Amino acid sequence: MKLYQDVAGTTPATQPGHPVGLVVSQAGRINHSQPTALSKPMLARHPKSGVRNLANGAQAVSDNTYWPASRTEVGVTITRAGWGMEDGVPYVDLDYTGTATAAGMRPAYVNSVATRTPVVEGDVLRSMATVAVIAGADQLALDDGARLDIAGYVGTSQQQSSISALVRTSSPVGLQVSRNTLPSETAVAAQVGLRLSPGSTVAGVRIRIKGLQLFRGLNAQPFQFNYGPNDITEEGVPDLWHLYNDGGDSLNAVYPAGTYGVGYLSADLVPTFTTVISDGVTSISSLFTERQADVVIRPGEFTQADKDKIIESWGRI
Amino acid sequence: MIRVTIAVPEDFIEEANELASCIGWDEADKYTFTRVTHRDGEGNLYAVASGLVEEEFLSDALSPLEEPSWGADLDKAEMAQAMVQLGNEEFPAAAGVDKIAALALLEADQATSLMGLTNI
Numbered sequence: 001m002k003l004y005q006d007v008a009g010t011t012p013a014t015q016p017g018h019p020v021g022l023v024v025s026q027a028g029r030i031n032h033s034q035p036t037a038l039s040k041p042m043l044a045r046h047p048k049s050g051v052r053n054l055a056n057g058a059q060a061v062s063d064n065t066y067w068p069a070s071r072t073e074v075g076v077t078i079t080r081a082g083w084g085m086e087d088g089v090p091y092v093d094l095d096y097t098g099t100a101t102a103a104g105m106r107p108a109y110v111n112s113v114a115t116r117t118p119v120v121e122g123d124v125l126r127s128m129a130t131v132a133v134i135a136g137a138d139q140l141a142l143d144d145g146a147r148l149d150i151a152g153y154v155g156t157s158q159q160q161s162s163i164s165a166l167v168r169t170s171s172p173v174g175l176q177v178s179r180n181t182l183p184s185e186t187a188v189a190a191q192v193g194l195r196l197s198p199g200s201t202v203a204g205v206r207i208r209i210k211g212l213q214l215f216r217g218l219n220a221q222p223f224q225f226n227y228g229p230n231d232i233t234e235e236g237v238p239d240l241w242h243l244y245n246d247g248g249d250s251l252n253a254v255y256p257a258g259t260y261g262v263g264y265l266s267a268d269l270v271p272t273f274t275t276v277i278s279d280g281v282t283s284i285s286s287l288f289t290e291r292q293a294d295v296v297i298r299p300g301e302f303t304q305a306d307k308d309k310i311i312e313s314w315g316r317i
Numbered sequence: 318m319i320r321v322t323i324a325v326p327e328d329f330i331e332e333a334n335e336l337a338s339c340i341g342w343d344e345a346d347k348y349t350f351t352r353v354t355h356r357d358g359e360g361n362l363y364a365v366a367s368g369l370v371e372e373e374f375l376s377d378a379l380s381p382l383e384e385p386s387w388g389a390d391l392d393k394a395e396m397a398q399a400m401v402q403l404g405n406e407e408f409p410a411a412a413g414v415d416k417i418a419a420l421a422l423l424e425a426d427q428a429t430s431l432m433g434l435t436n437i
């Protein structure tokens with residue numbers, strides 16, 4: 001099928017984040033559309049192996065949503081000095097300037113709802129990143145340095161953090177930290193940046209951060225590039241493109257009156273079969289789940305043999 | 318383009334659609350809010366819509382309204398406009414039965430979480 005951002009079908013939807021306003025069926029039969037801007041689903045991609053790197057936007061190093069260009073907290077200004085690719089992995093450089101009025105981690109990766117992962121009691125999280133202090137390490141106090149944390153939250157209130165060792169060298173160091181979810185916690189977030197003592201003054205201390213990951217469990221995991229919750233890829237693993245229904249979205253068409261079999265595949269590869277009945281007048285949406293990789297709609301209810309064939313075809317996605 | 322998420326209480330869906338018709342791009346915007354999808358902690362129901370809009374959308378939503386060429390009920394649109402509350406992550410606008418809460422720049426699920434809403 002072909003996807004377009006607009007109902008007229010003049011602007012293809014080809015990238016994660018593109019709204020989808022028209023789906024043209026490959027069979028050339030019934031097309032589904034959505035002219036209302038706020039009701040269009042979004043095109044998204046996840047690795048077919050599933051999403052494991054939960055650090056949203058960790059590799060979107062030029063995106064202010066996740067790595068702000070500049071911000072100030074407790075007297076310290078963090079400025080994004082540059083970014084690029086190193087060994088196929090995005091990196092970002094941050095400059096720290098100011099006098100810290102409080103102790104603690106001054107994260108470069110944004111601390112917001114966008115980067116928090118919901119958790120329940122019993123969850124175990126593991127984070128890793130490669131960090132180096134590439135300029136100004138001689139300014140750092142003995143207790144200061146680059147660090148990787150996993151912070152816990154109860155609602156929006158930050159609680160304890162699990163912390164890594166400190167990095168004070170210009171040679172990159174691979175940091176790891178693990179955390180068991182505490183009973184009252186509802187979310188965690190990876191945090192990476194410069195830890196400063198109260199009264200520490202820095203002028204252009206530059207750290208380089210690369211490869212931030214946050215996984216569930218303690219086992220080593222293949223690297224995943226997370227450019228945001230709707231754009232996650234893994235080298236060597238096919239992308240699973242899908243439509244993301246972010247709230248009240250629909251893609252509609254009017255079907256001739258009758259009963260139709262519906263089969264849809266979620267983005268985590270769960271097949272579901274149901275039926276819809278058309279009165280010949282009221283439009284039917286082809287979106288049946290929050291993240292939908294495919295849908296089949298045909299006249300008549302599906303037999304078990306039909307379902308088996310559809311599932312087999314999905315196995316080739 | 319920016320992402321905006323809007324939560325409309327069940328009783329004011331019609332008014333919100335008239336406002337959407339005034340500030341939207343075409344007649345189809347009158348059907349922006351079609352069904353309830355979320356609830357708050359007290360069980361009140363809301364229709365939520367989220368999507369990419371031009372940056373002027375937020376200022377247009379609070380500017381004096383004009384009836385578009387395809388027609389709209391200005392009285393209902395102005396009623397909805399008076400209910401609009403814009404928020405951000407630092408000062409989120411909580412959803413409520415007497416307001417139309419809007420949050421920009423966040424993903425839809427992050428915005429509805431800050432508004433105090435859960436999926437039905």
